[in-house]
């Protein structure tokens with residue numbers, strides 16, 4: 001059983017997230033990738049209630065048998081730390097280190113040394129990094145790079161949730177940036193206006 005964990009704010013989930021998750025799933029032959037929306041991100045304040053971000057993720061992955069959405073961090077009281085999420089999944093699915101994959105963009109991995117218990121995270125699972133901005137990977141401490149799987153040829157998509165929220169405020173189209181069902185949900189809930 002090979003499982004991937006893909007955490008984020010997902011405010012909203014966009015096609016960049018989905019394309020990279022599918023690429024990682026195929027490259028590593030994962031049985032499942034769990035998208036884990038964070039409730040109270042340690043480094044980032046989200047504008048949108050976790051319940052709505054969760055709903056959008058559900059709509060986005062509905063037709064993909066490899067993708068699932070987890071409310072793991074939404075249910076934990078207070079701030080969620082990756083080290084606890086990894087331990088929780090490892091226990092729940094009875095996984096070895098070789099069976100659990102933490103999927104991280106290079107823009108986040110560059111800061112990995114400052115996460116809570118980074119060494120413990122690396123001991124508990126395999127870390128999969130895909131490139132975002134140029135130079136991130138090289139700037140990451142060698143001790144962490146050596147332990148990670150770097151998917152250098154992964155597709156790079158310059159889409160961000162920040163940009164999507166800005167587009168909506170500016171009245172610009174978000175068609176093709178998010179799945180149609182997510183676009184409909186954003187419109188019906190009048191999000192990011």
Ligand code: ATP
Nearest residue numbers: 007008009010016017020104105157159160161162
């Ligand atoms: P924001 O713009 O609000 O900071 P974001 O689009 O970067 O959001 P997050 O929810 O913060 O999305 O990111 C969750 C994970 O998805 C992170 O590991 C991040 O590196 C990754 N990610 C974000 N955008 C993309 C993209 N365009 N392609 C691939 N991965 C992405």
